[in-house]
Amino acid sequence: MTxxxxxxxxxxxxxxxxxxxxxxxxxxxxxxxxxxxSRNQSAADEAAKKLGIPRAxxxxxxxxxxxxxxxxxxxxxxxxHVEWTIKAIEAGKHVLCEKPVGLGATEAEQxxxxxxxxxxxxxxxxxxxxxxxxxxxxxELVKSGAIGEAKMVQSFFSYYNVDxxxxxxxxxxxxxxxxxxxxxxxxxxxxxxxxxxxRAVGLLDFDPVMKTDxxxxxLLDFSGGKSATFxxxxxxxxxxxxxxxxxxxxxEIEIPANAPPDTPCRIWLVTKEKKEEIMLPVAxxxxxxxxxxxxxxxxxxxxxxxxEDAVNNMKVIDAIFESGxxxxxxxx
Numbered sequence: 001m002t003x004x005x006x007x008x009x010x011x012x013x014x015x016x017x018x019x020x021x022x023x024x025x026x027x028x029x030x031x032x033x034x035x036x037x038s039r040n041q042s043a044a045d046e047a048a049k050k051l052g053i054p055r056a057x058x059x060x061x062x063x064x065x066x067x068x069x070x071x072x073x074x075x076x077x078x079x080x081h082v083e084w085t086i087k088a089i090e091a092g093k094h095v096l097c098e099k100p101v102g103l104g105a106t107e108a109e110q111x112x113x114x115x116x117x118x119x120x121x122x123x124x125x126x127x128x129x130x131x132x133x134x135x136x137x138x139x140e141l142v143k144s145g146a147i148g149e150a151k152m153v154q155s156f157f158s159y160y161n162v163d164x165x166x167x168x169x170x171x172x173x174x175x176x177x178x179x180x181x182x183x184x185x186x187x188x189x190x191x192x193x194x195x196x197x198x199r200a201v202g203l204l205d206f207d208p209v210m211k212t213d214x215x216x217x218x219l220l221d222f223s224g225g226k227s228a229t230f231x232x233x234x235x236x237x238x239x240x241x242x243x244x245x246x247x248x249x250x251x252e253i254e255i256p257a258n259a260p261p262d263t264p265c266r267i268w269l270v271t272k273e274k275k276e277e278i279m280l281p282v283a284x285x286x287x288x289x290x291x292x293x294x295x296x297x298x299x300x301x302x303x304x305x306x307x308e309d310a311v312n313n314m315k316v317i318d319a320i321f322e323s324g325x326x327x328x329x330x331x332x
Contacts, residue, residue, distance in 0.1 A: 006094070006294040009035040009069035011060050011084060013047040016098065017075040021126075022051055024261065024286025025073070030294035037063035060084060064091035071122075071297065074098060077167045078174025082107045085123065086114050094122040094297050096289075100183045101125045101310040103174045105318050108311040115307055122296050124303040125310035127187055129257055131288035133280040134265045135191075138244065138251050141269060142192050147246030153189035153228040154243045157181045157257060158236040162207075168234060169210045176212035177234040178204070178317060184257045185230035186316045188242050189220060196312050197222050201329045202320035207235070218320045221329075248272065259285050 008025055010017055010033065025031050033053050038044035041058030048056035057063045064072070064087060071094035074085050082102040088095045102108045115123045129135055142150045159181070161168060168175045190196060197220035205215040214235040220228040242256040249271035259265050261284035269276045296303045319330040 004298075005030055005032045006297050007032050007034045007068055007070045009033075009037065009057075009063045009066060009072050009093070010053070011037055011063055011072055011074050011088070012076050013038050013043055014075040017073060018047060018051065020261075021073060021075065021128075021286045022053075024128075024284045025290040026051075027284060027287045028290040028294060030298060031290050035063055035066055035069055060087075064088055064093065070094060071096065071293070073126075077170075078179055079103055079172075082111045085111055089114055089118050089121055089123060092118075092121070094293075096124055096126050096293050098126050099187075099310075100174075100179050100314060100317065101307070102314060103179075105311055105314040108307070108314040112307045112311055122293065122303050123307055124293055124296075124305055125307070125313075126289065127184070127191075127305060128285045128289040129184065129187075129259070130191060130305065131292055132259045132265070132285040133283050133288075134253060134259060134267050135256075137278060137280060138253055138267055139192060141251050142244055142246070146269060147244065147250055147271065148248030150192065150244055150246045151226050152245040153192055154245070155185040155188050155228070155230045155241065155256065156232070157185055157230075157240045158233040159238045160236060161234055164210055169207070169212050171211040175210075176214075176216075177232045178213050178216040178320060180232075180234070181257070182216050182218070182230065182232040182320070183313060183317060185228075185232055185242075186218070186220070186320075187313055188230075188256065189222070189226075189228035190309075190313065190316075192244055193222055193226055195222055197228070197316060197332055199329050199331045200316055200319040200323055202323040204321070204324035213324075216320065216324075218323075220316065259283070261285070261287075 035055040037057040044056035072088040074097045202218045204213045215233045217231040242253040244251045252268040323330040
């Protein structure tokens with residue numbers, strides 16, 4: 001009999017996992033969350049009790065050795081993504097790894113190389129936004145020519161967090177706005193255009209104490225005169241938006257990255273003839289992501305977002321950082 005559900009183990013009790021991803025996975029008809037791990041047993045026990053997870057492991061190694069676990073979700077801090085994803089692969093587990101997949105393209109390529117040695121395993125970067133109905137619709141509108149030829153993507157993503165103890169504000173472990181949320185702004189146009197930028201220029205402002213980028217802006221050059229601009233920040237009023245401009249209209253996505261799991265989302269299609277508000281059904285994007293990842297495992301098919309995509313996103317992030325230093329365009 002074919003296995004009906006993917007059995008998940010969660011590596012660490014990170015907040016995003018506890019509050020968003022695990023609840024989303026648990027709602028998937030194709031998934032069971034069977035284990036969670038922490039660096040100490042008491043933290044694992046507490047997390048397991050809180051979320052109704054059957055088993056708790058007092059180390060990451062114990063989770064990877066658990067024969068009842070098929071797939072691992074890795075929400076560790078950025079500097080541990082590649083290390084523990086590789087360990088999970090070598091332990092024979094499928095892996096969904098939080099974004100950004102590593103500290104740079106070189107690390108991401110190391111992960112890709114290891115994953116290719118284990119073609120029976122599915123490994124994917126967790127850009128959950130792509131699977132929400134609002135993004136499925138937005139890409140459909142762009143692809144269908146509803147706004148003419150799509151030429152420009154403009155995005156903004158910010159929050160305010162100056163806590164030096166927060167992992168997002170620790171430079172030595174991959175903190176900063178560009179890695180944490182700028183990765184979305186870079187992924188958006190790559191997803192919508194279905195191609196890679198050829199060069200990039202960036203402007204970054206760093207916190208003088210924490211040494212992390214607190215405001216990062218970029219301009220990406222795609223083929224045929226297409227481009228994308230973005231700004232992300234860890235120290236501005238919280239806001240997010242993405243707009244796709246075409247020759248005959250535009251599509252505006254109100255909450256592009258943090259779509260609420262319990263409220264309908266809306267996007268706007270604007271042309272010379274009309275302004276249409278499109279309401280999308282309630283959907284938990286983390287459940288949508290779990291569904292597609294689990295189906296790839298159960299049906300023995302490729303994941304919708306291969307690791308090559310993660311490598312390419314990291315190449316653009318690297319280029320923005322390099323441009324920030326050189327004050328010039330950087331070829332990707």
